Amino acid sequence: MKSSFDGDHLKSSLKIPSVIPESINARIDDTLRNLEQKKKNRKLPKKTFMILVACITISSLSALAAFGQNLPILNSLVNFVNPSAAKNYETVKVAITDKKGKTIVNKKITDQGIALTVNDLSYDGATLIVGYNLSKPGGFGNDVTQIDTDLMPRFQSLKDGTPSGRGNQPSTQDSYLSKKDNGDYQGYASINFGDPDTKIRDDYTLSLAASNIGLNGPSGFKEVNGLWKIDTGLTEKDIYTAAQTTESNVVHEFKNGKVDSVKVIRSALSNIISFKGTDNIKQIPNLRLGFFILDDKGNCMNYRSLSMSSDINGDGGFKTGMSLLRIPNDTKKLTVIPYRYIFSKIDSDYEKLYKADLAKLPVSIKIQDQEINISAIERSSGKLIMHFTIIGLADDISYTSFGFEDKKGNKILPNEPWARIISPVDYETHQGTYEFRTDHPEEISKVTVYGHEYELMNDYKFDIEMK
């Protein structure tokens, strides 16, 4: 196959780089050396382009304060502060404080002079909550105001130590650590595996490991590298408390495909829905399939995609995991509406750029059945903060990325690479804020956002009865 395209002459005339410039090598080395820190710093950006420095800035926690004085506050500068997750977590914390569903561990490991203690675990098959604390003799010092670490769970075989595939692939992770009076940091890690389709095993035990601890304070960020690994000796089954699961294997057909099974997981830790099925037009790569989930009052419940997998070489099978808004207790059923859209920001016009003039507020941007309402903007030196809500059919309301233009339609450029700071849309109110740092906030006249229109398969919608 390749020979038919060999263009030896062409290839010989190409100046293919054979040496990596020192500057590139240096950047790669630096990235690898500071991987954990950069990974954390990137969490926000990745989801939407953004950044994070903010979180910290988070104008300070005013938004967080609204969630209550007792928030296990939070997060470090280097960790993505997710107020909505935090809010949800408050409920989680309350729910598991009565010790139902909580397994006591109390194991400790010390490295680099820092002790990691895992206090307790809660697990519903989809979400793992780890209660832990970090301590250091004499404390971490006044120079440290926030601490963070990446606790990675690993389920490994009792027989030969091999890891279970699923247990090592968390989809999302949020952590909440707060300083105690004695100088220790105590809190929780909430780890979601996205795919709730798992068998609860009694032959795999859980270990938790961290390879670095980030210390943040007025003098900057420092990372302590080491190895903190705790074998809990507990199997999945030991720590598992069943969530309320609604599972159906009724086949629901939609245009050129079908859903073979639906699973809804509800617990103090999770509100997740997942589908397995087959998409018969997989051969059109940019044609994407999605599902809107509505409660029985017609509210769209899609909050955040946790996972999506499809076998590009196989039979078109797909599997999705979605985090939903909290499902009200009186909800009798969920309605699922499949839809398709073309996804391609670069190579086609199918994803459109929508604009709104910011001269008169409030203003809204309507993208088919979704509406973004911009209620207020704040301009100050070097930045603009925009307040908005999202309502209607949106497949992932947690993050949205915006651009800005001047009156003539010229793009307003950010003044630094990490100039966009997004607070995720609130879990309950759908309110979000978007901070954009630029040298010319006063010139911002329009807001832009990319969106895709979709084909809603109303004729193929189906209901899921809640038990």
Add this chain to the structure above:
Amino acid sequence: MTSMILSEQICNLDKVDNSNVKLAKAGDKTAFFALIDCHRMALYRVAKGLLESDLDAADAIQETIISAYTNIGKLRKDEFFKTWLIRILINECKKILRRSNNIVPLEKVNEQAVSDAYPSDDSTTGFINMLDLGLKQVTILYYYEDFSVKEIAIILNIFQGTVKSRLSRARRELSKLMGVKGVDKNEK
């Protein structure tokens, strides 16, 4: 950090042994470092080819490494690590191109471009930079990194037939561009 020479050797071994991928997926940082070391040159060639600027290439590579480290647990088939990594890189390059408003729309290598934007040197590489993004991608992946048509189709999420037609068109465009400039008459 692993030296470049050593990493090249490890890289060769890894063509038949995906153990580093398995280890990296299990959270082994050293294994992940070794994997990145293996593919440094590929990362640079592709990023440089698409973005031209070393500064932009460095940004794209950095983001790619972080994204790969964050998401390697989601890689389903170990043997596809390189194609997966390059796919991430191309997405990062696209983001940078988009941010800099530097994208030449598909199908738009036209006479205007030919007359207005000649490379200052006579190398074919300079002309590749004049191709639209779709053609440039397949050309760089195919000629710079020796990816097969099938692999490129996977990386770019397009049909193999589309890869072939884009390669063919890229060669025609390059031939035309170089012919006008009088660089490579044979390619005509």
